[in-house]
Amino acid sequence: MAKIYLDYAATTPLNPNVFKAMLPYLKQDFGNTSSIHSLGQQALGAIDEARAVLADFLGCDAQEIIFTGSATEANNLAVLGTVQAVKNKQPHVITTPIEHHAVLEPCRELEKQGVEVSYLPVDKEGLVTLADVKKALKPNTVLVSIMYANNEVGAIQPIQEIGQLIKKTSPKILFHTDAVQAVNYLDCNVEKLGVDLLTLSAHKIYGPKGVGALFVKNGILIKPLIYGGGQEAGLRSGTENVAGIVGLASAIKEIQNPKHKIQNIRTRQFRDKLIKNILKIIPDAHLNGSLVHRLPNNVNISFRGVEGEAIVIALDQKGIAASTGSACSSKSLEPSHVLLAMGFSEEEAHGSLRITLGRPTTPKDLERLLKVLPPIIQKLRQISGYQL
Amino acid sequence: MKPYYSKQVIEHFLHPKNLGKLKDADGVGKVGNPACGDVMELFIKVEKKNSKEIIKDIKFYTLGCAAAIATSDMACELVKGKTIQEALEINYQDIVGELGDLPPIKIHCSVLAREGLKAAVEDYRKKSKK
Numbered sequence: 001m002a003k004i005y006l007d008y009a010a011t012t013p014l015n016p017n018v019f020k021a022m023l024p025y026l027k028q029d030f031g032n033t034s035s036i037h038s039l040g041q042q043a044l045g046a047i048d049e050a051r052a053v054l055a056d057f058l059g060c061d062a063q064e065i066i067f068t069g070s071a072t073e074a075n076n077l078a079v080l081g082t083v084q085a086v087k088n089k090q091p092h093v094i095t096t097p098i099e100h101h102a103v104l105e106p107c108r109e110l111e112k113q114g115v116e117v118s119y120l121p122v123d124k125e126g127l128v129t130l131a132d133v134k135k136a137l138k139p140n141t142v143l144v145s146i147m148y149a150n151n152e153v154g155a156i157q158p159i160q161e162i163g164q165l166i167k168k169t170s171p172k173i174l175f176h177t178d179a180v181q182a183v184n185y186l187d188c189n190v191e192k193l194g195v196d197l198l199t200l201s202a203h204k205i206y207g208p209k210g211v212g213a214l215f216v217k218n219g220i221l222i223k224p225l226i227y228g229g230g231q232e233a234g235l236r237s238g239t240e241n242v243a244g245i246v247g248l249a250s251a252i253k254e255i256q257n258p259k260h261k262i263q264n265i266r267t268r269q270f271r272d273k274l275i276k277n278i279l280k281i282i283p284d285a286h287l288n289g290s291l292v293h294r295l296p297n298n299v300n301i302s303f304r305g306v307e308g309e310a311i312v313i314a315l316d317q318k319g320i321a322a323s324t325g326s327a328c329s330s331k332s333l334e335p336s337h338v339l340l341a342m343g344f345s346e347e348e349a350h351g352s353l354r355i356t357l358g359r360p361t362t363p364k365d366l367e368r369l370l371k372v373l374p375p376i377i378q379k380l381r382q383i384s385g386y387q388l
Numbered sequence: 389m390k391p392y393y394s395k396q397v398i399e400h401f402l403h404p405k406n407l408g409k410l411k412d413a414d415g416v417g418k419v420g421n422p423a424c425g426d427v428m429e430l431f432i433k434v435e436k437k438n439s440k441e442i443i444k445d446i447k448f449y450t451l452g453c454a455a456a457i458a459t460s461d462m463a464c465e466l467v468k469g470k471t472i473q474e475a476l477e478i479n480y481q482d483i484v485g486e487l488g489d490l491p492p493i494k495i496h497c498s499v500l501a502r503e504g505l506k507a508a509v510e511d512y513r514k515k516s517k518k
Contacts, residue, residue, distance in 0.1 A: 305451060306451070307425055307426075307451060307452050307453050307456075309425075309453035309454060310401070310452065310453050310454050310457060313392075313393065313398070313401065313453075313454040314401075314402065314454075317398065317402065335425065345422070346422055346425075347422035350422070350425040382407065383404060383407055383449065383450060383451075383457055384427075384449055384450060384451035384452075385409065385429065385449030385451075386451070
């Protein structure tokens with residue numbers, strides 16, 4: 001029986017074209033970009049080209065792109081790097097409680113250093129409101145960091161409106177968005193969005209693991225996390241992962257391919273049908289997150305009387321890979337911090353199943369899921385003694 | 389590849405042998421809390437034989453992860469037919485050992501199963517005093 005992968009928000013397989021683009025830089029074109037001989041200059045040329053691809057995608061200058069070793073690193077650089085670079089003695093930061101840990105943990109680190117951090121509330125659908133952003137802004141606010149689309153429930157935040165609001169309030173306040181889950185599906189033009197910093201990752205968009213990027217608007221003061229040879233305009237020292245960076249750019253080019261834009265529409269149709277069918281077939285189940293402001297590939301459903309982890313393990317036994325809230329949750333026992341922030345009880349937050357679709361997903365895959373899932377839920381409810 | 393859960397855990401998770409409720413239970417123990425994700429309810433039937441108290445039958449309901457369900461079932465297997473004294477001597481390492489192994493983060497599940505048994509025995513003692 002062929003395995004079915006439905007965990008594309010965790011990671012994606014490498015696109016064959018991306019692999020092909022990377023291959024020369026893993027083999028004969030192995031130069032170090034800092035070397036002045038031709039092999040080195042060839043590598044430098046490759047990452048310059050990659051930078052131009054990202055700049056075109058984001059609508060920014062090539063020199064505004066900083067390649068990093070992961071999106072986690074890019075988020076850390078955005079949050080810690082900007083706040084630690086400001087002269088303000090009592091800086092204030094605004095974020096949300098539903099950010100990825102790669103933003104939340106640097107914020108907690110800042111709090112330890114005495115920085116005040118405000119966590120905006122989100123509504124039952126996982127959305128931030130403009131009114132709450134407005135209320136939270138203070139004269140000493142230096143950074144607002146709000147994710148573009150959430151990894152667990154797929155909630156899409158009104159980044160453009162928030163960007164406008166922030167710039168209207170004070171052009172000095174920096175606005176960062178973690179766009180890791182959004183890049184595949186949403187408009188990431190930084191000017192349109194009104195963001196000063198934007199994080200993206202390669203392995204969520206059919207590129208390789210181990211490479212991310214941060215857009216840093218020209219003129220922004222930012223303190224590096226890593227010191228050394230001064231690569232990436234001094235913001236990220238360390239010999240560049242040339243093959244990885246070329247892979248990231250190639251993955252971005254694939255996104256720009258109209259073929260994939262059409263595919264995204266198809267993915268959205270699959271998603272809607274899947275949600276409808278699961279809710280129809282399985283009683284006492286409810287969709288978490290917004291139906292309207294939702295990533296086209298995200299399904300997140302809670303089943304009363306059942307733990308999410310148990311569903312994932314049972315599905316795995318049937319050859320289907322899905323997830324609870326976030327892949328990271330398997331390393332901690334805490335219920336999803338996203339669902340808790342959305343106002344769910346701890347019990348409800350434990351019962352969620354995340355299914356994320358991808359380019360290779362077929363209607364057959366989802367039919368199989370629809371066949372396998374109901375008896376699993378039924379059995380687990382029998383085990384928990386849950387009465388419908 | 390070492391799977392996340394051992395074969396034994398998966399077997400007891402998918403096909404628990406002691407699932408359900410004892411209608412005429414002599415002791416019921418309910419432990420855990422929804423916040424940590426696991427809630428376990430344990431039912432025991434006790435038979436007195438030559439001044440010994442033997443756990444004649446035992447069943448459970450568990451809302452929780454695969455490890456919580458498997459350890460619940462294994463705890464039942466281990467104590468069925470034993471005296472209360474013997475049953476209480478079973479510790480969480482015994483349960484983990486019988487299941488092959490558990491991921492370190494899931495060890496607490498086996499503690500829960502033991503707590504459930506303790507609670508059921510306490511309930512039995514309370515009831516039999518009356």
